[in-house]
Amino acid sequence: MTARLHTVGISKQYDSVTALSPTDLEVQDGEFLTLLGPSGSGKTTLLQIIAGLVEPSGGQLFISGKEATRTAAGERGIGMVFQSYALFPHLSVWENIAYPLRMRKMDKPAIAAAVKDALEMVQMGAYAHRLPRELSGGQQQRIALARCFVYKPSVILLDEPLGALDKKLREHMQSEIRKLHKELGATFIYVTHDQEEALNLSDRICLMNNSRIEQLGTPEDLYDRPASAFSAQFIGYSNLLPGTARRETDGSATLQHARYALPLRSDAKAGEVALVVRPEQAALCSPDDAYLKGAVTEVVFAGSDYRVLVDIGGDEPFLLRCGRRDAPAVGDVVGLRWNAGHTAVVHV
Known part of the structure; x- marks a missing residue:
C-alpha cells in the first residue's frame, strides 16, 4: 500500500501549551484510520492540521506525495464532517447536500441523482425540503455526513460525527460509514473518544495521550497486545497486576509480588511490569487450583453475561465476565485462573 497522507514531525504549540508534540504518521491509501484518545490528547488538533484549519508550529504534511503544509484548506482535496454540523441555515436539506456538487459544476440530472x-x-x-433549524441535532448530523460523502473526496476527515445520535441510530450509521468506505475506496481519518466505535470501524487505530501517539496498530493489536498501561486501560477493561517479572532457569517467566506469584508469557522481559488480564480471559475455578482467590463483592447483570468483582486484597477488585449459568453470589469465595499465553505484559 502507498501512503495517501503522512506527517513528518508535525506539531502545534500555543504559547507554553503543547497541543501536539512532533508527530510522524502515515495513513495508507484507502485506509480507515481512527484517532482515538481522551479529551486534550491531541487527536482533534492533528485532524485540524490535516484539514488546513490550524497552522502547525513545525513539521511537514504530505498528501499524495506532495507537500501540503501551507496549502489552503480548499485546495487539499479533502472532505470534512464537523462535530458542529456546519450546515447553511438558509438552505434546505436538499440544497445543503447539493451545494458541493454545484461548486464542482456538475449538471443538474447528476446532482439530483447524487443527492x-x-x-x-x-x-x-x-x-x-426542510431547513436545518427544523431538524433535531441527530438529523442535522446525518445531513452533514451526506453533504461530505455526496462528492466522494479521496480523503475524508470525520470529527466525532456520530456524537449527537442515539445508540440504535449510531450503530446504523457506523454500518453505513463502513459500507461507504468500501464503496468509495477513500481514505478515512476518524476522530472519536469512543473505544467501541474505534474497534468497530477501524483498519488501524492511532491511540493518543498527552499530545502524542501512545500506540498505533490494528484493533486486535491494541486490544491483545497493549504497549503500555494506558493502552491496556483505555481500550476495553483490564485487570493490571503489578510485580517484578523474573526469568526462571527452565526458560519460563513469573510475576513476583508479595500477594502472588503468577505465570507470564515465556517472552516476557525482566523488570517492573504489570500483567494485563482481560475480564473475558479469566475463569472461575476452585480456590485450591487458582492463581488468585478472593470474595465476590459485586455481581452485575450485563445481558449476555454477568460482570463479577472479586476482592483479591489489592487496591482494585478483579473484574471478570462469566456466563449466566456460572455466576457466583456476593460473598462466595472463588478462585481465578487464566491461560498465561493469552495475556499481555506492560512495563510500568
Missing part, C-alpha cells in the same frame, strides 16, 4: 442517493443513505429522504 437522492445521499438522502437515502442517511434515511432522510422525507426531510429534503
